[in-house]
Amino acid sequence: xxxxxxxxxxxxxxxxxxxxxxxxxxxxxxxxxxxxxxxxxxxxxxxxxxxxxxxxxxxxxxxxxxxxxxxxxxxxxxxxxxxxxxxxxxxxxxxxxxxxxxxxxxxxxxxxxxxxxxxxxxxxxxxxxxxxxxxxxxxxxxxxxxxxxxxxxxxxxxxxxxxxxxxxxxxxxxxxxxxxxxxxxxxxxxxxxxxxxxxxxxxxxxxxxxxxxxxxxxxxxxxxxxxxxxxxxxxxxxxxxxxxxxxxxxxxxxxxxxxxxxxxxxxxxxxxxxxxxxxxxxxxxxxxxxxxxxxxxxxxxxxxxx
Numbered sequence: 001x002x003x004x005x006x007x008x009x010x011x012x013x014x015x016x017x018x019x020x021x022x023x024x025x026x027x028x029x030x031x032x033x034x035x036x037x038x039x040x041x042x043x044x045x046x047x048x049x050x051x052x053x054x055x056x057x058x059x060x061x062x063x064x065x066x067x068x069x070x071x072x073x074x075x076x077x078x079x080x081x082x083x084x085x086x087x088x089x090x091x092x093x094x095x096x097x098x099x100x101x102x103x104x105x106x107x108x109x110x111x112x113x114x115x116x117x118x119x120x121x122x123x124x125x126x127x128x129x130x131x132x133x134x135x136x137x138x139x140x141x142x143x144x145x146x147x148x149x150x151x152x153x154x155x156x157x158x159x160x161x162x163x164x165x166x167x168x169x170x171x172x173x174x175x176x177x178x179x180x181x182x183x184x185x186x187x188x189x190x191x192x193x194x195x196x197x198x199x200x201x202x203x204x205x206x207x208x209x210x211x212x213x214x215x216x217x218x219x220x221x222x223x224x225x226x227x228x229x230x231x232x233x234x235x236x237x238x239x240x241x242x243x244x245x246x247x248x249x250x251x252x253x254x255x256x257x258x259x260x261x262x263x264x265x266x267x268x269x270x271x272x273x274x275x276x277x278x279x280x281x282x283x284x285x286x287x288x289x290x291x292x293x294x295x296x297x298x299x300x301x302x303x304x305x306x
Contacts, residue, residue, distance in 0.1 A: 008160075008161055008164055009157065009161060012157060012160060012161070013157060016157075017081065017085065018156065018157055019077075019081055020078065020081040020082075020085070021146070021154075021155050021156070022149065022150065022154065022156065023074045023077035023078045023081060024074075024078055024093075024126075024146065025145075025146055025147065025148050025149040025150070025154035025155060026070075026071045026074035026077075026149035026150065026154075027071060027072075027074040027075050027078055027119065027122075027123075027149075028119065028123045028126075028146070028147035028148075028149075029071060029147060029148045029149045029152065029154070030068065030071050030072070030115065030116060030119045031116035031119055031120055031209045031210070032147075032148065032209060033064055033067050033068050033071065034068070034112045034113065034115060034116040035116075035209065036064050037061055037064045037065070037068070037107070037112060038109050038112065038113075040057055040060045040061050040064065041057075041061065041109060043057060044057035044058075044061075061107075065107055068105075068112075068115075069105075071149065072102065072105070074149070075097075075100060075102070078093075078097065079097060082094060082097070092125065092126065093126065095125070096122050096123070096124075096125050096126055097122060099121050099122055100118070100121075100122050101118060102115065102118055103115055103118055116209075120209070120210045120212075123147060123210070123213075124210060124212055124213060127146075128145070128146060128147060128208075128213055129145070129146035129155060130143050130144065130145055130146075130199070130200045130203050130204070131143070131144040131155060131159055131160060131163045131200075132144075132163060132193035132199060132200040132203075133159070133162045133163045133165075133173075133190040133191065133192060133193050134190065134191055134192070134193045134194075135188050135189065135190055136172055136189040136190070136191060137189055141193065141200070142162075142177075142188070142190060142193075143200040143203040144156075144159040144162075144163070145203070151176050151177055151178050151185070152177075152178050152183075153177065153178070153180075156175075158173060158175040159175070161173050162175065162188075162190035162191070162192075163190075163192055163193065164192060165190065165191050165192050166191075166192045166194075167191050167192065167194070170191075170192075172189045172190060172191050173189070173190045173191075174187065174188070174189055174190075175187075175188050175190065176188070199220070201218060201220075204218060
């Protein structure tokens with residue numbers, strides 16, 4: 001085992017321009033803030049102007065307006081990082097910001113929709129990155145997005161470390177986040193999503209504000225081998241390994257599969273109770289760990305992002 005394998009922060013921190021990623025996420029999340037403002041305005045219109053709830057709706061919109069103003073400044077931070085990095089005109093990011101023409105800012109539904117459209121014209125040609133994880137306390141799936149900012153589900157060093165925190169190898173990553181409904185701060189304890197949220201296929205389609213960025217096709221690529229090749233005499237011939245290796249050489253081929261194979265919880269229970277091995281037939285139905293895409297049950301190790 002490489003000694004630096006468990007030092008992920010030290011490996012990732014200098015290798016990525018996290019300031020640029022944070023500034024881009026803040027800028028790209030402006031359409032989301034516009035949607036939140038319009039939703040609050042529509043909800044407030046359902047009640048009388050003097051209703052007690054109007055005060056809370058006004059406070060909510062004021063908070064959103066402040067965030068919109070702050071995130072508009074993120075465009076300057078992105079351009080500053082582009083200049084510092086010396087990205088040329090051929091860079092995709094430079095070409096995207098060549099289209100940036102912010103409209104006049106007015107807190108009206110039509111003017112804000114124009115602002116969201118101007119931001120989407122910039123972000124449309126930039127790939128959308130999603131990183132999956134699972135929150136331990138609530139069991140919720142979390143998809144960190146490159147088009148969100150800060151604690152609001154954006155890409156950060158903590159998000160990458162959370163997605164890389166494979167259970168039983170790493171401790172759960174503790175980080176700050178926001179409640180998706182109330183936007184109230186909350187603490188998250190995150191592990192790698194494994195087969196339940198890896199890759200976050202659902203988030204490729206749901207929650208995408210720009211319809212033009214929804215994929216026409218999703219391809220899932222298997223990057224891990226489904227079976228390990230073991231020499232028959234290698235495990236049994238070494239006396240230093242002992243009886244455990246000899247027993248491994250006598251096990252059926254399914255036991256020599258990589259431990260990342262999705263296995264239903266019922267099989268794990270049978271394995272502990274009866275010492276029965278996993279059968280060679282593929283897993284189907286609602287077995288924990290299987291992924292169904294367009295009606296096709298996939299029971300192989302899957303990974304796109306993490």
